[in-house]
Structures are given as C-alpha cells and as structure tokens.
Amino acid sequence: MAGNIESFLKSKKEDIDKLASKYPLKKSLILDFQEFWSYDKETAEKLRVSPEEVLVEFEDTLNNMGVLTSVEKPKFFVRFRNMPKDPGYTVMVRHINAEHIGKFISVEGVVNRKSEILPKVNNALFVCNKCDGREWVKQDKKFLKEPGFCRQCGRQSEFRFMPEESEWIDVQELEIQEPLELLKGGEQARTIKLWCENDITDVVSPGDKIILTGIVRLQPPKVKGSVFYKFLEVNHLEGVEREFEDIEITPEEESEIINLSKDSKLYDKIVGSIAPSIYGYNEVKEAIALQMFGGRPGKVLPDGTAVRPDIHLLLIGDPGVAKSRMLQFVNQIAPKSIYVTGKGTTGAGLTATAEKSELAEGAWTLKAGALVLAGGGIAAIDEFDKMTEEDRSAMHEAMEQQTISVAKAGIIARFKANTSILAASNPKFSRFDNYKPLAEQFDIPPTLISRFDLIFPLRDILDSEADRAIEKHMLKMHKSVSDMKEIEPKVSPDILRKYIAYARIHVKPVLTEDAADKIENFYVSLRARSSGGTAASTPRQLEALVRLSEASAKMRLSNTVSVVDVERAVKLTEFVLMEIAYDKTTGQLDIDRVITSYPSSTRARIRVIEDILRNLVGSSDSKTAVIDDVLEQAGAQGISKSDIDQVLNDLKNKGVIYEPRHGRFMFTE
Numbered sequence: 001m002a003g004n005i006e007s008f009l010k011s012k013k014e015d016i017d018k019l020a021s022k023y024p025l026k027k028s029l030i031l032d033f034q035e036f037w038s039y040d041k042e043t044a045e046k047l048r049v050s051p052e053e054v055l056v057e058f059e060d061t062l063n064n065m066g067v068l069t070s071v072e073k074p075k076f077f078v079r080f081r082n083m084p085k086d087p088g089y090t091v092m093v094r095h096i097n098a099e100h101i102g103k104f105i106s107v108e109g110v111v112n113r114k115s116e117i118l119p120k121v122n123n124a125l126f127v128c129n130k131c132d133g134r135e136w137v138k139q140d141k142k143f144l145k146e147p148g149f150c151r152q153c154g155r156q157s158e159f160r161f162m163p164e165e166s167e168w169i170d171v172q173e174l175e176i177q178e179p180l181e182l183l184k185g186g187e188q189a190r191t192i193k194l195w196c197e198n199d200i201t202d203v204v205s206p207g208d209k210i211i212l213t214g215i216v217r218l219q220p221p222k223v224k225g226s227v228f229y230k231f232l233e234v235n236h237l238e239g240v241e242r243e244f245e246d247i248e249i250t251p252e253e254e255s256e257i258i259n260l261s262k263d264s265k266l267y268d269k270i271v272g273s274i275a276p277s278i279y280g281y282n283e284v285k286e287a288i289a290l291q292m293f294g295g296r297p298g299k300v301l302p303d304g305t306a307v308r309p310d311i312h313l314l315l316i317g318d319p320g321v322a323k324s325r326m327l328q329f330v331n332q333i334a335p336k337s338i339y340v341t342g343k344g345t346t347g348a349g350l351t352a353t354a355e356k357s358e359l360a361e362g363a364w365t366l367k368a369g370a371l372v373l374a375g376g377g378i379a380a381i382d383e384f385d386k387m388t389e390e391d392r393s394a395m396h397e398a399m400e401q402q403t404i405s406v407a408k409a410g411i412i413a414r415f416k417a418n419t420s421i422l423a424a425s426n427p428k429f430s431r432f433d434n435y436k437p438l439a440e441q442f443d444i445p446p447t448l449i450s451r452f453d454l455i456f457p458l459r460d461i462l463d464s465e466a467d468r469a470i471e472k473h474m475l476k477m478h479k480s481v482s483d484m485k486e487i488e489p490k491v492s493p494d495i496l497r498k499y500i501a502y503a504r505i506h507v508k509p510v511l512t513e514d515a516a517d518k519i520e521n522f523y524v525s526l527r528a529r530s531s532g533g534t535a536a537s538t539p540r541q542l543e544a545l546v547r548l549s550e551a552s553a554k555m556r557l558s559n560t561v562s563v564v565d566v567e568r569a570v571k572l573t574e575f576v577l578m579e580i581a582y583d584k585t586t587g588q589l590d591i592d593r594v595i596t597s598y599p600s601s602t603r604a605r606i607r608v609i610e611d612i613l614r615n616l617v618g619s620s621d622s623k624t625a626v627i628d629d630v631l632e633q634a635g636a637q638g639i640s641k642s643d644i645d646q647v648l649n650d651l652k653n654k655g656v657i658y659e660p661r662h663g664r665f666m667f668t669e
C-alpha cells in the first residue's frame with residue numbers, strides 16, 4: 001500500500017509544489033478519489049472501509065517527502081473529493097446508519113447551522129503535580145485525554161493541563177440538512193452534524209449547498225446511555241452551484257416534457273394541476289404556476305443593480321378560504337420548497353439568526369431559516385402577519401435584495417436568499433371590509449406589501465351559488481373513485497416537478513420588441529387610469545410585469561417572451577388591480593387602497609370616521625364615542641359636518657354602530 005501511495009503522490013508533484021509555495025496559507029492537498037481508485041483499487045477500497053489508517057498513511061508520506069525545506073516541520077493535510085455517486089459511496093443523510101460507522105462516505109446537503117470557530121487542543125501539555133515532569137498527549141477525540149502516569153517519576157499522578165503551551169487547532173461544528181429538491185412532496189428534511197478542523201473551518205455559510213467527504217463518527221450521549229449520536233468528521237467539503245440539476249430526468253421523461261410544452265392546452269393543463277381539489281381561484285392558481293417557473297435570473301440594470309427574478313405572491317383573506325391548503329399544496333409539487341408559519345412554530349425560523357445553541361456545546365451559532373434554505377425555490381409562509389419583529393425587518397431585505405443580514409453579538413453575516421415568497425395572511429379584524437384599504441386590514445407594513453408582485457384578496461363569498469359549487473366539488477372529492485377522476489391533476493405531480501425543473505435549468509427567455517412595447521403601453525395606461533396623480537403603477541410593478549411575462553415564456557419552454565406571454569401577465573395584473581385597487585365610487589384605480597391611507601372618496605371618509613370612532617371607544621371606560629369629539633377629529637381631517645352626519649347614518653343603518661343615547665355611539669359587536 002505504502003509504495004503505491006508514494007508513487008501516486010509523486011505523480012502529483014506539480015500540485016504538491018504549487019501547494020508548498022503557498023504554505024502555510026494553503027495546507028491541503030486535494031486528491032480525486034475516482035482518479036486514485038483507477039490507480040489503485042485496493043487501497044481506494046481500503047480508504048473507504050478504514051479511512052483513518054489510509055489518510056494517516058497519505059499524510060505521513062506527504063509530510064516526509066521533504067517538499068518544503070524552508071519550514072522545519074510542515075504539516076500538510078490530504079483530502080479526497082469526488083467520490084462516485086453510487087450508494088456505496090454517496091449516501092443521503094437519512095440513509096446513514098450503523099453500517100456506515102467508521103466508513104468514508106460522501107454526503108450532499110445544505111448547511112443550516114454553523115458554530116463560531118473554536119480552539120481545540122491538538123497536542124496537550126500536562127505537568128506532573130509530583131515531579132513537574134512534562135507529558136505531551138496527542139488529542140484526537142472530542143474529550144481531553146490525560147496521561148495515565150508520569151514517565152519521569154514513574155508514578156500515577158495528578159496532572160496540570162498547560163493550555164498556553166499546548167498546541168491548538170481551529171474547529172467548527174456545522175449542521176447540514178438534505179437538499180429540499182431531493183425530497184418528495186413536503187417530506188421533512190433530515191439533518192446531521194459535521195465536525196471540521198483546520199483549514200476547512202469557515203469556508204461555507206448557512207444556506208450553502210455542499211458536497212463533502214468524511215468519516216461517520218459516534219458521539220456518546222451526555223448522560224450515560226447506550227444510544228450514541230452520529231456525526232461526520234469532514235475530510236473535504238466544497239460548495240455546489242447545481243440546483244435543479246439534481247432532479248433526475250430520464251430521456252423518456254424529457255420527450256414527455258417537450259411534447260407537453262407543445263400541447264395547445266399546456267397553460268390550462270398546468271394551471272389545472274395546481275391544487276385541483278380546491279374549487280375556483282383560477283387566477284391565484286395561474287399566479288402560483290407562474291411563480292414556480294419564475295422570471296429570468298441574472299438581469300442587471302444599467303446602474304448595476306440586480307433585478308430579482310423571483311415572483312412574490314400574497315394571499316390575504318378571511319379564515320377558512322383554503323389559504324393554508326393552497327400553500328401546502330404548492331409545497332407538495334414545487335421542485336424546491338418549504339412550508340413554514342410566520343409564528344415560527346416549526347422551529348426552523350424564517351430568516352436567519354445568531355443564537356447560543358447546543359451545537360458546539362453552547363457556542364454562538366448562525367442558523368439559517370426557511371428563506372435561506374429554500375434559496376432558488378419557494379418559501380410558503382402561512383400566517384405571514386404573525387411573524388416576529390426581527391423576521392419582519394429581515395423580510396424587507398430578503399424580498400428585494402435577496403439577501404439576509406445578521407448582526408448580533410459581534411457576528412456579522414450575510415446570506416443569500418433568492419427565494420420566491422408565497423405568503424398567506426388573515427385580516428386584522430378577522431373579516432374583510434371592502435371600505436378599508438388593505439394595508440389597514442393586515443398587520444403587514446405597506447413597505448412590505450409593496451414588495452409583492454401580486455396580491456390576491458380571498459373573500460369568503462357569501463354567494464349561495466358559489467357555496468353550492470364548492471360543496472359539490474368537495475363532496476365529489478370525498479365520494480366514489482369514479483368521481484375522483486374529475487379532479488385528478490391534468491399533469492401528474494411528478495412530471496410537473498420535472499417539467500418545472502427542466503424549464504428552470506434550460507430556459508432563459510428574452511423580451512421581443514413587440515412584447516416590450518406591449519408591457520410599456522399597459523404600464524402607461526395604468527398611470528393614466530389612476531386617480532389624483534397617485535400612480536396605480538410603480539416601477540416595481542413594471543418589473544413584476546416583466547417577471548410574470550418571462551415566467552409565462554418559461555412555462556412554454558420558449559426562449560423568447562412574446563405578446564401572448566405579456567397578455568397573460570397583463571390579464572393577471574388587471575384582475576388583481578380590479579380586486580384591490582378599483583374604487584367603485586370614483587371608477588378609478590387607486591393604489592392608495594393598498595398601500596397608504598390618504599382619504600380621497602366616500603369610502604375613505606367612512607374609513608377615517610370609523611377609525612376615529614374605534615379610537616374614542618377604545619379610550620373610553622363606557623365604550624362610547626361622543627359626537628362632539630367625532631366632529632372635532634373628523635373635521636380636523638377636512639371632512640364636513642354634513643358628510644360626517646351622512647357617514648354616521650350609514651354606519652347606523654348598516655348596523656355597525658348604534659346610538660344608545662343621543663350623540664353617543666357604540667359598536668354593535
């Protein structure tokens with residue numbers, strides 16, 4: 001074995017010389033496992049089953065080759081990368097079991113936690129309490145190994161550990177989890193801890209997808225017991241850029257995908273495969289379909305700012321309108337996604353945090369949340385309005401810059417978060433009020449709302465016909481198998497996942513001139529239609545239109561965005577604007593309804609007065625608002641007395657308020 005190792009290393013002379021010239025900045029010789037396997041199968045197999053022995057042999061051989069004469073005792077490391085993909089070598093986290101203990105394997109995962117870099121004793125110096133004899137003890141385990149007896153005085157003795165004179169190395173604990181795109185339909189990702197030493201500390205960050213080689217080790221339980229915990233002692237690790245490429249697509253599936261892309265009913269088929277068991281909401285499903293494909297990545301404006309390709313959607317609405325169901329469904333079929341609730345009950349967290357954790361025994365740890373882990377995919381965030389203050393501010397940055405920064409306890413870190421957000425939220429006062437701007441009905445700041453490309457209010461329609469249709473639809477789902485056929489997805493979830501992955505890898509659509517003109521015309525018309533100078537359109541919306549059009553082209557596997565794509569984007573945008581920004585009293589689009597609260601029409605006056613009433617009621621012990629106060633406060637906002645009387649009458653007639661005594665108002669609920 002030794003001879004082969006030496007001759008193999010000699011064949012790497014060029015690499016070794018290069019490494020030596022960079023020492024001590026670079027210390028690791030990185031070898032290709034498969035190349036070595038072709039060179040010496042027997043030793044390569046030995047490396048797999050008893051790695052420690054072979055790695056030590058490699059390092060000793062290299063360190064004794066005298067490649068560096070200027071340094072007294074250079075210490076090089078040998079690391080192996082590129083193990084074969086077969087199950088004997090590359091193992092999924094969930095499949096690492098007892099038979100792998102002590103073996104050399106390759107694992108792929110996404111870093112979700114990283115501890116700070118900690119010093120670990122590598123060679124510990126002890127001094128005998130009886131004779132002051134010095135005793136060096138090499139430390140290879142996590143726990144400090146003490147000398148058994150003193151070689152100088154020959155007695156069993158107590159020793160003093162001499163930290164300052166001992167040799168230390170950098171260590172870092174990481175945790176990885178299975179890449180989301182390798183999990184099927186909402187499976188929970190498994191995790192495993194990694195132990196890194198020396199020059200492979202601090203080379204990756206939470207959110208990075210990595211491929212590593214290492215030895216499966218066991219860590220004894222803290223309290224006495226027989227169940228040990230697995231961790232990986234990392235030999236080599238590197239980042240991988242691949243994202244959806246890991247989703248395997250056979251040649252047969254590829255031709256199925258191409259055929260489907262030419263189907264004249266493609267769009268309907270794909271939209272019809274999104275949450276087929278949920279009745280209605282066709283526009284929402286269309287938007288979700290586009291979101292899964294996303295815009296064209298890598299666009300940069302002339303001034304150098306990057307334009308995000310990710311489409312963000314917000315569903316806001318009454319309880320029980322199937323918002324959560326919709327999100328869970330997307331999580332089942334999107335090729336890469338995560339489902340979390342804003343309350344963070346899932347424990348994963350939303351953005352990123354620095355915390356003291358049990359990882360690395362209570363050292364500071366950076367932990368990636370859903371947005372970081374789902375990078376390149378979709379984060380379905382339920383109860384978006386319930387997220388913590390911390391997450392909320394991080395969300396602003398994440399949704400526009402696609403990064404998340406953490407600055408805490410001296411840790412400053414920035415993560416990539418190129419994630420599309422599908423958020424669901426309830427109205428603040430549990431039910432929708434058509435008279436109020438959306439912004440006031442949700443605990444979501446306008447600055448955050450404006451970052452969504454499309455916002456869908458989902459109302460619990462009291463329309464009896466729609467009710468009956470939903471009922472019928474739901475019954476159908478629960479009834480006989482023959483009926484079930486009708487709600488079967490038009491494209492199987494498996495093919496849909498692969499179709500989306502295929503489009504995301506291969507299709508990079510560019511706007512045609514006609515398409516660009518059409519977008520511009522629509523954008524200009526929006527400005528013309530909006531009221532009082534406040535634009536229904538903002539530059540953000542222009543970008544959104546481009547993104548949606550690009551996504552539509554990607555859905556057709558087309559490398560050009562044509563007019564049909566823009567038409568789809570326009571139709572959806574129109575639909576949403578009519579839902580959220582159309583003011584019936586003025587007949588105009590009024591984006592204020594969504595993002596600000598400046599009164600400009602009857603419904604605005606109603607809103608202002610209702611708010612005044614609520615405030616007055618809230619601050620009075622008897623829960624009543626007195627007319628004089630209402631007149632004063634509403635008058636201060638420029639509303640005339642006759643208008644105030646009119647609104648109060650309307651509110652009384654609608655049963656919102658009543659007047660138990662003249663000039664005193666109370667709310668009915």
Ligand code: ADP
Pocket residue numbers: 277278279280318319320321322323324325326470473474
């Ligand atoms: P939300 O999150 O909006 O409060 P859920 O997702 O928990 O609502 O859904 C509530 C229930 O109502 C679910 O069982 C869902 O199946 C049903 N439901 C409501 N609207 C529809 C619809 N349009 N089609 C099918 N089921 C619906």
Ligand code: MG
Pocket residue numbers: 323324325382
């Ligand atoms: Mg819900």
